[in-house]
Amino acid sequence: MTPRDDADRSRSRWSDLDRPPLNATALRRGLVRPGGLWREVDVVQRTGSTNSDLVARAAAGRATEGTVLVAEEQHAARGRLDRRWTAPARSGLFCSVLLTPAEVPVARWGWLPLLTGVAVATGLSRAAGVDTALKWPNDLLVTVGGEERKAGGILAERAGDGVVVGIGVNVTLRADELPVPHAGSLALAGAISTDRDPLLRAVLRSLEEWYGRWRAAGGDPGPSGLQEAYAAGCATLGRTVRAELPGGTDLAGEAVAVDGDGRLVLATEDGVRAPVGAGDIVHLRPA
Template structure:
């Protein structure tokens, strides 16, 4: 799917008429020129930055153009209609209520078997940037959910999806609810920076912080040849992971599940569960349900 221009951003079939992009003064559009000045620079990771009014999925769009783009291309959508999370779950939100963006990475010097750390790396980048940029503590639910605290409860405010792009690229998509209000939440367990008491919900500021943090962590990981321990990634992820120390249920492909205490994230980025049978079982893919504190 290709990005749509502003003329058709108001005519999505089945959605009815939409308000003008200028109608919500609390949600101004991103300042593209200022973002490019701040982020696209000689010797830096980010090679280009484009913002479209609306699209289906920034991941799909960027992956489709990967063959013509340099590493470090960034695509941001003010509104996303077919954003996807894990297990092909839909990710939608009102226009300019969040940050919906994808980046193209080509970690050629890192062994492919270590590329599975990239979505966890993105999670660490977001979780370490948001306290400084927005004053909101963010925890990580393995493997790639971003949690904030709203009224004393853990809520999902964002998610990360990594997909291969050709033979040498990875597209990482990040969706983050910024100013979503309570009556706009798609599900009861959702949250946003605003609902978590953010001191700033300026999306330009937050996006700059996220991309700078992502550049820093990607640089560390790449310089270490993708070694999660040497780069500090494994330790930092574990320190910020709300799943560790919890009793969880891992719902696995094939309609099977494992229940146990999440005790570690191993060198391959897998979640290690200690089961009642005394077995330590690594989980590389699946849906994790937090059941109760350990």
């Protein structure tokens, strides 16, 4: 066997039998239905970033609301604050969706990444049997060996008249594959299933349900139940945290609420309640 043959074999979609490929036909059959949100489900083998690809499609008029783009592997995936990360092929859920909530005021679109977090956590809890929590604003946490670890994240970007929301979840990532020691995966957290087909279907069905509720309420997080659901699943609330704000400043306090605009409210030592709309949150002590 030549070196080229060996390299081709290592890239084969069947080279890791613990990580079978997604069944695109079955996903479409299970998700695309008349009157439903999801209109198109595309699965690609490898790309730089599903978010970048779908934003470009939307800008060119080649994607409508309900388009789902899934990748088996991403080599230039982007997280919040333009962070980069990679993962082995077929080791996780890497997808982006296009949403165009025209009937919702743009001022309320900031709830979309938080809504997606609730939907992802709900879907994975049902399908994988793993207790999940949300770190404000949009990280998915699991418990591995008694330690809280990040297993996924969400990135929302404006795309013309809509928003592209990207979801990345580590499913079968092994301990020796973790990009950083405090990362985790559903498998390491003891998931009862790591079959990505039903996991992805559960996540997207949950997202369809929550998005429909929120949109029907005009994007109001109160009547839609979203604000209450996010607070119930948010591991940040009740903790002393440090907010690393844009511009290089920090703010410390107890995270006491998520307000109607989706901002994290900190109670500082001097008695001030300060809303934080953007930045990195560091958990300083357990709840």
